[in-house]
Amino acid sequence: MPQISTKGQAMPESPIRKLVPFAEAAKKKGTHVYHLNIGQPDIKTPQVALDAIKNNTLEVLAYSPSEGTASYRSKIAENFNQKGIAVKPEEIIVTTGGSEALLFTMGSICDPGDEVIIPEPFYANYNGFATASGVTVVPVVSKIEDNFALPPIAEFEKLITSKTRAILICNPGNPTGYLYSAEEIAELAAMVKKYDLFLIADEVYREFTYDGRSHVSILERKDLDDHAIVVDSVSKRYSMCGARIGYMISRNKEVMTTALKFAQARLSPPTFAQIAGEAALETPQSYFDEVITEYVERRDLLIKELSEIDGVRVAVPQGAFYCIAELPVEDADDFAKWLLEDFNIDGETIMVAPAAGFYSTPGIGSNQVRIAYVLKKEDLSKAVNILKEGLKKYNG
Structure with a gap:
């Protein structure tokens, strides 16, 4: 057989x-x-997104550009800029869900056998994406008795080797619900700069923060322009899991040029879903x-x-x-x-x-x-x- x-x-x-x-x-x-x-x-799901699909006048359901439609990427950038985070359309690649954004990211920065350090417990599919990419996940344990706070930086440093390419966090966390503080993000930023690593942040849940706390995006730090890669998705934010639309964002031009080659290989993200995703950006606060x-x-x-x-x-x-x-x-x-x-x-x-x-x-x-x-x-x-x-x- x-x-x-x-x-x-x-x-x-x-x-x-x-x-x-x-x-x-x-x-x-x-x-x-x-x-x-x-x-x-x-x-x-916001009605504005559903209406955009129902009321569109497309006569041909054509390929979109590999990086996503210009109008959608401009709207995403505009949405970040309104929040005080400077993002340009060319720093965004639209993907088939946040999952593909993670696959593109790993493919762009890691060779087979390279390592990514991730605080555990973590979103289970990180294991799958790493296996598919030939990447080794190196876990650093966060503990329930600490409410799954960021482990001490010294614990990360013990795990860094010549094969380490990135630190990956989910913020707020799936499966823990932990929200990293500005101080914790600053500690991670100092570490990735010290060891010349990438910092990947899965920020899919960034709207969902409680008890007066605020989400801190790694894109807020200009000192991470060469190091920061954000993975995002419409799935949870707009209750649009079935749309399968996400995106990766980085100011590192080499990363985005490389990721675009992966995007070109799979042709394009889904057209209808981008229409829904773009309309969803009009969802009121x-x-x-x-x-x-x-x-x-x-x-x-x-x-x-x-x-x-x-x-x-x-x-x-x-x-x-x-x-x-x-x-x-x-x-x-x-x-x-x-x-x-x-x-x-x-x-x-x-x-x-x-x-x-x-x-x-x-x-x-x-x-x-x-x-x-x-x-x-x-x-x-x-x-x-x-x-x-x-x-x-x-x-x-």
């Missing part, structure tokens, strides 16, 4: 999606599943104000109710819409399957994402789960009660 590639065998399963067959089987039995496992917002108010209320309810379950420890998110909860179980993977296969309350159960897949270090996170609070408050409360009663029975 022909052989599968070593790279293909090494590609990790998604901890977010690998339990889908168990959820589908539960649904076939008539069980209602509350999905806490995936960051698919239930917030409505009131939309975000309402969304953030809703997420804060959900977060507060979730953290309160999780904290009241015996043996559960939870980190308090400061942004995004995820949290990591440590459970009184040895194997969260087994527990998550059990919830779907063998447990329900009045015909209802929950699906969570086992957190081990968000770590690169073997053995860490095996008793943790990621919970996405993308359900209305009433359903979140029911879901936490199912978790509570499920833990009692599982451990009993």
Whole structure:
């Protein structure tokens, strides 16, 4: 039989999606599943974006430029400039989701065997993107007892080798909800300049910050012009996950010239979705104000109710819409399957994402789960009660 590639065998399963067959089987039995496992917002997509697709007069659905349409890139740049962050259209490449922006970034700055240091836990697909690019992820552990704050810079420095090409952060963090402070960004900036590395920031969740805190973009620092690469997406910001539109931004001309070659190889990002993405930039601030108010209320309810379950420890998110909860179980993977296969309350159960897949270090996170609070408050409360009663029975 022909052989599968070593790279293909090494590609990790998604901890977010690998339990889908168990959820589908539960649904076939008539069980209602509350999905806490995936960051698919239930917030409505801005009407202005949907109307742009419905009302367009295109007669030919043609290729767009490989870097994205000029009008969309100009609008993105204008949006950043309005926030006081100087960005030019030529410093932007539109991609098929933030995922492709990360692939272009790794392809542009890393050779096979090169290393990228990432604070863990991190977005699970970073492992997949790295494997696909022949890049080695080098994790630096952040801890639940520290609320997943930036590890000490000395811990990063211990890991830097001749193969290190970049530090990658997600800010605010998926799966932790941690929001890096200006001081932490300054520490990272000093380090990447000292060792002549790139600093990649996944800023997909930058609108979602809580408790009076503000997001600090690495693009705000002019001293990082040669080092900073931002990955962004419309998926979470406008509840447009299915549009598959993202972009990468860098003031480093060599990086963008190189990334454009990858963009040309895949021809162009989707035309209709760019139309929707461009229109979404007209979304009023009131939309975000309402969304953030809703997420804060959900977060507060979730953290309160999780904290009241015996043996559960939870980190308090400061942004995004995820949290990591440590459970009184040895194997969260087994527990998550059990919830779907063998447990329900009045015909209802929950699906969570086992957190081990968000770590690169073997053995860490095996008793943790990621919970996405993308359900209305009433359903979140029911879901936490199912978790509570499920833990009692599982451990009993």
